[in-house]
Amino acid sequence: MRKVLFTAAAFLFTVCAASAQESVVKEAKKAKGDPAKAAQIIEPALTDPSTANDPETWKLAGDFQKSIYDDENMKLYLPGGKADTSKLYNSLAKMFEYYTKCDEVEQAKVKSGELKKPKLRKKLAETLAKVRPQLTNAGSDAYNAGNYAGALKYFGLYVDAPQNAMFDEISSVKNDTLVPLIANYAALAANSLKDNSAVVKYATVGKNHKEEGFRSLMCLAEVYGKGETPDSTQWLATIKEGVEKFPNQEYFVGNLMDYYIQKGKVADALASMDEIIAKNPNSAYYKYVKGVLQYENKDYDGAIATFNDVIAAGGDFQAESSSKIGDCYFFPAQSIVEENSKISMDDPKYAANEKQIEELYKKAAPFYEKAKSLKPDDRQLWGQFLLNIYWKIDKEKYNALEKEMGY
Known part of the structure; x- marks a missing residue:
């Protein structure tokens, strides 16, 4: 009897609750x-x-x-x-x-x-x-105010709409060509929030935008390279996709070359750079990168020729290229300095080595001096190199530079 009463009470409660709502x-x-x-x-x-x-x-x-x-x-x-x-x-x-x-x-x-x-x-x-178009204004206002959660919400609603079947008969939504562009902004907002799943969701759409898609690919590379569970295979594929689709974006080329160098695949890097330069023959940056790779590969003559091309063309990377030509003489000289530290000063080879060091230093000095004249505030390009050289070949210049640098 009690069970029946409880059942009846529960039924009445449900009816009352439904009635209340x-x-x-x-x-x-x-x-x-x-x-x-x-x-x-x-x-x-x-x-x-x-x-x-x-x-x-x-x-x-x-x-x-x-x-x-x-x-x-x-x-x-x-x-x-x-x-x-x-x-x-x-x-x-x-x-x-x-x-x-x-x-x-x-x-x-x-x-x-x-x-x-x-x-x-x-x-x-x-x-x-x-x-729906107002969602882009909402997202922009939120993003500019630093409200990335709000920006992700609004941009996300905009991007998600064409995938919703309720809009299948609305061509302005279903065939909206702005979706990849707005997806880039959604990916940027998600990246600011460290919301990796949202980055992948929206960047996968945004990367297809012809002008702005590089932003999504950068965000994807950050997720695959530095996320909680890094995926080196996906990272490399993303970087290569960026190089292919957006060869003018230095981010992708720089990361790809760093990867090759770290893996000891300089030959692969050089082959890749030749392909990139063929598509972008007027890029001083890419030629400069090729010169750096040649230098890393100890192809000093090739590197010097490449850096001279950059300098002759004018524009960017003249100071950097001048400094790297200096490196092509300075660091081989350092190897000889190291060799001399291990042999007796009475050894005839010691004197021959000293002469060779001096010759290489004299070749390097004008290029570091050129870098100094072009970028006097960037001492990493020329400072310690010139001090080392002047100490060896010109004490007066050494004292003057040491004073100038505040040592």
Whole structure:
């Protein structure tokens, strides 16, 4: 008997709860003249199964958000009007959330046979398609304010829309060519948040943009190279894709060359650089990188020829190229200095080595001096090298440079 009473009580409680939520929906409808108030009233109905499983509940909630959005949006066009953009964008996001959920619930009922066909999808999709462009403004404002979570939300809603079946009949959304561009910004926001899964999701779309896709590829490289679970294979594939698609972006070429050097694959690096230069024959940077690779490969004559090409062309990397030509003489001299440190000064080879060191230093000095004249503040290009050289061949210049450098 007690079990029957408990069952009856539970049934009555369920009926009362459902009735209470239906009452909330009715109360919200009555308050629609004040959409902000109505939106607050209906909130409990969105989480209670008795009403959350009704597409009309979600449509109503979306309608209230649309009214809030429309009221604020109108102020943007009225003389002297000042919209609350925070309120405007927040209602925009919620409108997307609620109308999308409405469609999801309605489609589930169609699939289960509870409804013969959807009644709301077309109108909801058309409504969202009209306001969707505003999501880019919302995302931009959030990003510029340092609100990366907000930026990711708004940009993400924009990018995700074409994948939603409710927009299949809306060509302006389904065939939107701006999606890859906005996906780049979503990836940047996700990268700022260290949200690696979101980076991968949006950068995979954004990397296909012809002009801005390099941003997504950079973000992907950061995730694969420095994430919680680094993936060297994916990192290298991403860097190579960046080199192929965006050869003018130094980030990809620089990382690829560093990789080859670290792996001792200088020959592979040089072959790759020749291909890149063939496609970008006027790039001083790429020629400079090739010269560095030749230098690393101890092909000093080849490196000097390449650096001289860079210098002759003018423009960028003249100081760096001059310094590297100096290196092509200075560091071979250092090897001889090391050799002399291990043999007796009475050994005839010692004197021959000293002469060779002096000759190499004299060849290196003008190039370091040129680098100094071009970039006097960048002492890494010439400072210690010239001091070493002057100590050996010109004490007067050594004293003057030491004083100049504040030693």
